[in-house]
Amino acid sequence: MIKLKKCKQLNPSLLAGLTIIIVISVLAFIPGAFTHYNPTDIASDSILKAPSDLHLFGTDNFGRDIFSRVIYATRIDVMIGIFSVLIPFIIGTTLGLISGYYGGKIDSLIMRTVDIFMAFPYMVLAIAIVAIEQAGLWALFLSMWLVSWKEYARLIRSEVLVVKNAEYVEAAKVLAYSDFRIITRSILPNVLSSAIIYAASDVVMCMLSGAAMSYLGLGVQAPTPEWGAIISGGKAFLSTAWWITIFPGIFLVVTGFGFSLIGDGLSDILRKGRA
Amino acid sequence: MNTAKDTILKVDNLKLQFSSNGQTLNALNGISFSIRRGETFGFVGESGCGKSTTSRAILRLLADNAKITDGTIYYNETDLLKLSEKDLRKIRGKEIGMIFQDPMTALNPVLTIRKQIFEQLRDTKLSSKEKEIVAIEIMNKVGIPLPEKRLNEYIFQYSGGMRQRAMIAITLAGNPKLLIADEPTTALDVTIQDQIIKLLNHVKEDFGVSILLITHDLGVVGRMCDRVAVMYAGYIVEMADTYTLFSAPRHPYTKGLMDALPKLPQEQTRNEEMKPIPGALPSLSDLPQGCPFVSRCQLHQTLCQDQLPTMQEISPGHFARCHYFHKLEGCTGLINCTKG
Amino acid sequence: MDLLSYILKRVLQIIPVFIIATILIFFLMRLIPGDPALVMLGEKATPESLALLRSKMGLDQSYFTQFYLFFKNLICFDLGTSIKYKEPVLLLLGDKLMTTVWLIISSLFFSLLFSIIPGYYSGIHKDKPVDYIFRLLSLLSLATPAFWIGLVLLTLFSVQVNWFPVSGWGNTFEEHILGLILPGITQGIGVAAVLIRNLRNNVIDVKDSDYVNYARSKGLSNFQIGIHHILRNALIPTTTLLSMRIATMLSGSIVVETVFGLPGIGALLVNGIYARDYPVVQGVVLLFVLLVMVINLATDIIYSFLDPRVKLS
Ligand SMILES: Nc1ncnc2c1ncn2[C@@H]1O[C@H](COP(=O)(O)OP(=O)(O)OP(=O)(O)O)[C@@H](O)[C@H]1O
Ligand SMILES: [Mg+2]
Numbered sequence: 057m058i059k060l061k062k063c064k065q066l067n068p069s070l071l072a073g074l075t076i077i078i079v080i081s082v083l084a085f086i087p088g089a090f091t092h093y094n095p096t097d098i099a100s101d102s103i104l105k106a107p108s109d110l111h112l113f114g115t116d117n118f119g120r121d122i123f124s125r126v127i128y129a130t131r132i133d134v135m136i137g138i139f140s141v142l143i144p145f146i147i148g149t150t151l152g153l154i155s156g157y158y159g160g161k162i163d164s165l166i167m168r169t170v171d172i173f174m175a176f177p178y179m180v181l182a183i184a185i186v187a188i189e190q191a192g193l194w195a196l197f198l199s200m201w202l203v204s205w206k207e208y209a210r211l212i213r214s215e216v217l218v219v220k221n222a223e224y225v226e227a228a229k230v231l232a233y234s235d236f237r238i239i240t241r242s243i244l245p246n247v248l249s250s251a252i253i254y255a256a257s258d259v260v261m262c263m264l265s266g267a268a269m270s271y272l273g274l275g276v277q278a279p280t281p282e283w284g285a286i287i288s289g290g291k292a293f294l295s296t297a298w299w300i301t302i303f304p305g306i307f308l309v310v311t312g313f314g315f316s317l318i319g320d321g322l323s324d325i326l327r328k329g330r331a
Numbered sequence: 332m333n334t335a336k337d338t339i340l341k342v343d344n345l346k347l348q349f350s351s352n353g354q355t356l357n358a359l360n361g362i363s364f365s366i367r368r369g370e371t372f373g374f375v376g377e378s379g380c381g382k383s384t385t386s387r388a389i390l391r392l393l394a395d396n397a398k399i400t401d402g403t404i405y406y407n408e409t410d411l412l413k414l415s416e417k418d419l420r421k422i423r424g425k426e427i428g429m430i431f432q433d434p435m436t437a438l439n440p441v442l443t444i445r446k447q448i449f450e451q452l453r454d455t456k457l458s459s460k461e462k463e464i465v466a467i468e469i470m471n472k473v474g475i476p477l478p479e480k481r482l483n484e485y486i487f488q489y490s491g492g493m494r495q496r497a498m499i500a501i502t503l504a505g506n507p508k509l510l511i512a513d514e515p516t517t518a519l520d521v522t523i524q525d526q527i528i529k530l531l532n533h534v535k536e537d538f539g540v541s542i543l544l545i546t547h548d549l550g551v552v553g554r555m556c557d558r559v560a561v562m563y564a565g566y567i568v569e570m571a572d573t574y575t576l577f578s579a580p581r582h583p584y585t586k587g588l589m590d591a592l593p594k595l596p597q598e599q600t601r602n603e604e605m606k607p608i609p610g611a612l613p614s615l616s617d618l619p620q621g622c623p624f625v626s627r628c629q630l631h632q633t634l635c636q637d638q639l640p641t642m643q644e645i646s647p648g649h650f651a652r653c654h655y656f657h658k659l660e661g662c663t664g665l666i667n668c669t670k671g
Numbered sequence: 672m673d674l675l676s677y678i679l680k681r682v683l684q685i686i687p688v689f690i691i692a693t694i695l696i697f698f699l700m701r702l703i704p705g706d707p708a709l710v711m712l713g714e715k716a717t718p719e720s721l722a723l724l725r726s727k728m729g730l731d732q733s734y735f736t737q738f739y740l741f742f743k744n745l746i747c748f749d750l751g752t753s754i755k756y757k758e759p760v761l762l763l764l765g766d767k768l769m770t771t772v773w774l775i776i777s778s779l780f781f782s783l784l785f786s787i788i789p790g791y792y793s794g795i796h797k798d799k800p801v802d803y804i805f806r807l808l809s810l811l812s813l814a815t816p817a818f819w820i821g822l823v824l825l826t827l828f829s830v831q832v833n834w835f836p837v838s839g840w841g842n843t844f845e846e847h848i849l850g851l852i853l854p855g856i857t858q859g860i861g862v863a864a865v866l867i868r869n870l871r872n873n874v875i876d877v878k879d880s881d882y883v884n885y886a887r888s889k890g891l892s893n894f895q896i897g898i899h900h901i902l903r904n905a906l907i908p909t910t911t912l913l914s915m916r917i918a919t920m921l922s923g924s925i926v927v928e929t930v931f932g933l934p935g936i937g938a939l940l941v942n943g944i945y946a947r948d949y950p951v952v953q954g955v956v957l958l959f960v961l962l963v964m965v966i967n968l969a970t971d972i973i974y975s976f977l978d979p980r981v982k983l984s
Contacts, residue, residue, distance in 0.1 A: 168688075177690050179922035180940070180959045185946045187952060188702045257813070264816045268926050271818045272941055287819055291930075294822065295830045305819035312814025319811060392887050394879070436881040437902055441907065441978055450899075451889055484980045499782030504739075505889060 070321025076314030084131040093121035101250040113297035129281040137263030140200035148208025154218025215247035256319025345402035373556035434494035451504035528578030564623040571649040751950035760954035771935035781859025786866035794874025821930035838932030873905035914970040
């Protein structure tokens with residue numbers, strides 16, 4: 057009975073999103089099961105071949121199999137999306153909790169820092185970071201972390217300000233619980249939902265930004281397969297070999313769509329849970 | 332008896348249902364009443380009994396989940412329920428105008444009062460200069476000082492008392508013959524309430540309109556209405572001219588409303604907020620088969636549980652929906668209370 | 672008067688943030704590996720000429736002195752000279768800024784074009800099929816990278832049918848317009864997705880409000896109610912969101928300008944990074960920061976015009 061009820065409540069967006077992401081994850085974990093081509097193998101005898109039985113998505117100007125490159129790229133792109141969000145989520149949430157709970161000097165210090173970071177457009181700061189470090193995966197992560205944390209700090213802080221004066225927090229204070237206990241047990245569970253909703257859309261944004269950076273040549277470097285980088289490699293052949301740009305783009309869209317659906321479903325559920 | 336010519340609005344056996352979450356709410360269960368030309372007709376009853384729903388059904392300004400299942404609503408000779416949406420729009424505003432409870436939410440916050448008055452004059456052939464003159468005249472009539480200046484302001488810039496006047500001015504600009512006022516004084520504080528009641532009484536004479544007044548407040552009824560209907564759970568349970576109703580209530584619910592009022596004569600004229608009668612409205616999705624008031628009624632007998640009483644004419648023009656109305660004979664209601 | 676003193680107040684608030692941002696940028700640039708003098712003169716430079724250039728650029732001074740010089744020049748609008756173009760950075764920026772501004776105007780246009788009607792109908796017909804379709808479409812376009820849409824549009828409309836230039840925006844006004852259509856659409860699609868969701872929610876909030884019901888009771892037509900009472904009010908928060916999005920569009924223009932070969936400041940930044948032309952990078956980043964601040968200020972002012980209830984303070 058209970059199970060049936062839960063099934064009925066399962067949000068369709070969430071379900072569809074999860075399905076997509078599970079399929080994508082399978083690709084990410086065992087790319088070798090889907091293709092016998094090595095994504096970086098150069099083959100001078102099959103350059104710029106159109107999609108066929110032999111090469112499902114065709115080949116690029118080095119004769120590399122696009123299908124296998126796209127499949128092997130899944131892991132790295134999904135990783136960029138998730139890890140670009142995970143670290144800022146933790147850092148931003150911690151700072152937001154501290155800022156909102158303690159207020160005063162530490163609050164203004166954190167919020168002024170947020171203000172300064174807000175003044176930098178998203179990609180601009182990321183590009184500047186990449187310029188300092190050698191372009192590559194680590195520089196990419198570093199730049200994503202630097203630009204993403206502020207949103208979480210702001211979101212969490214504003215929620216904490218609301219929750220801080222709630223009865224159950226007051227009660228915990230009366231019981232003389234430690235700040236750490238009050239923050240983690242009484243406040244955190246009640247302020248997390250908006251940050252989680254935001255994180256789901258942030259994963260999409262970070263994955264797309266990461267791909268965009270790689271497209272610009274400032275992220276993941278050739279010959280490592282990454283969707284943005286593959287697309288970048290195809291831009292010179294728009295008229296002759298459309299398949300190089302089209303297929304990795306479709307994978308980006310589908311993966312992003314999956315995460316977006318999850319975010320949409322989550323926000324439905326969490327909002328209803330609140331009301 | 333009054334002829335059809337005297338009657339501006341005649342509602343007959345109006346039934347309306349809301350569907351919400353798979354349930355059917357019987358919000359109106361056969362409402363019949365008529366309003367005569369030039370009169371103020373009052374609707375009283377506790378929250379949720381269907382007063383607003385009735386008033387909105389008249390102009391078909393209902394939520395998407397509402398459905399009128401039966402009845403007729405005649406405005407003069409036309410059945411409003413049969414009109415197309417387009418023809419109904421010619422009635423709205425120009426024949427029947429509405430005044431809402433809270434001007435702060437009922438007027439568009441980001442349009443000037445001028446713009447909102449001009450909307451009412453959209454189908455006249457007036458130039459914008461002439462419209463301006465009309466607007467200023469109306470603002471003067473409802474007692475808004477400095478109308479030339481105030482026309483250009485937004486509702487939030489008006490003070491409490493002026494806000495309701497502004498809405499009345501906007502509604503009157505459409506030149507309606509019937510005014511539906513849904514709790515026009517509830518949101519106001521006492522002194523302003525007083526001014527607005529006087530204004531509405533004055534407007535009735537000045538513009539020659541009839542008024543359908545919805546209120547919680549028996550004091551307002553006493554000061555404004557010629558006749559009153561008392562509503563309960565989507566039924567009209569009693570209807571009479573104001574004096575008769577106040578002096579000789581014949582439905583135990585009406586009686587209960589009056590008993591709940593403060594009894595001191597000096598308090599009596601003002602602030603006659605109803606104090607709820609013990610018990611609660613029955614659920615509209617599951618109305619009892621007999622009298623809807625049965626669970627809260629002191630007179631109730633088995634008959635009341637089995638059979639819905641009909642509306643009976645007790646004396647000319649005085650109707651009550653109660654099997655045992657005669658048990659209240661000799662009860663002298665509010666008039667007695669205040670005098671004795 | 673009121674507006675003027677408000678702007679003054681806000682500008683005064685902006686200044687410290689801008690100064691700190693400047694310091695941050697300055698030190699970020701010093702962290703870039705490699706010797707700028709070496710980059711400027713190339714591998715074959717003699718040690719003497721390198722040393723000469725270093726002292727000319729102030730690179731042999733302490734960081735503090737360097738920053739002092741940098742800031743002094745900044746106040747005199749001197750952002751240094753581009754290593755790659757051998758031109759004053761300020762002139763370069765002035766040259767390229769207009770392209771970016773026009774790109775953003777085009778993006779704004781298309782984002783509104785793509786969002787007002789879908790957002791309105793989605794909200795009016797909440798939970799009906801239209802609503803689901805538009806919601807799915809907006810989720811989908813949120814997941815679509817701008818550079819890829821740009822390439823797809825280029826393939827379809829510039830390579831296949833030759834309607835639009837493959838790269839750049841020509842020299843005449845007509846060529847400019849033509850060259851801005853695809854970039855505007857590219858950027859507009861992503862922004863529209865955000866706007867549709869926002870407008871839809873606002874329409875839902877507004878459509879059953881008392882004032883819309885009151886407007887109905889006045890006998891206004893659905894069209895009049897839709898425009899003057901529903902859209903007029905629902906668009907206020909959306910416009911605010913849109914103007915906040917302009918800052919995001921600035922970031923987006925980096926990619927879009929690169930894809931379409933538009934000579935704007937975004938492309939200048941990317942090329943600056945490729946060439947390790949750090950005066951240019953520094954100048955563009957500073958300009959971006961300044962623009963974001965100006966846009967935020969403009970947003971608040973626009974908001975107060977759209978909604979008379981809002982007082983600037
Ligand atoms: N859109 C709707 N969907 C479902 N039920 C509704 C809807 N509108 C009103 N109702 C219900 O219909 C009943 C009558 O409501 P109505 O607003 O007419 O009462 P009222 O007498 O005007 O009350 P009040 O004095 O509070 O204004 C109430 O029980 C209300 O909950
Ligand atoms: Mg009501």
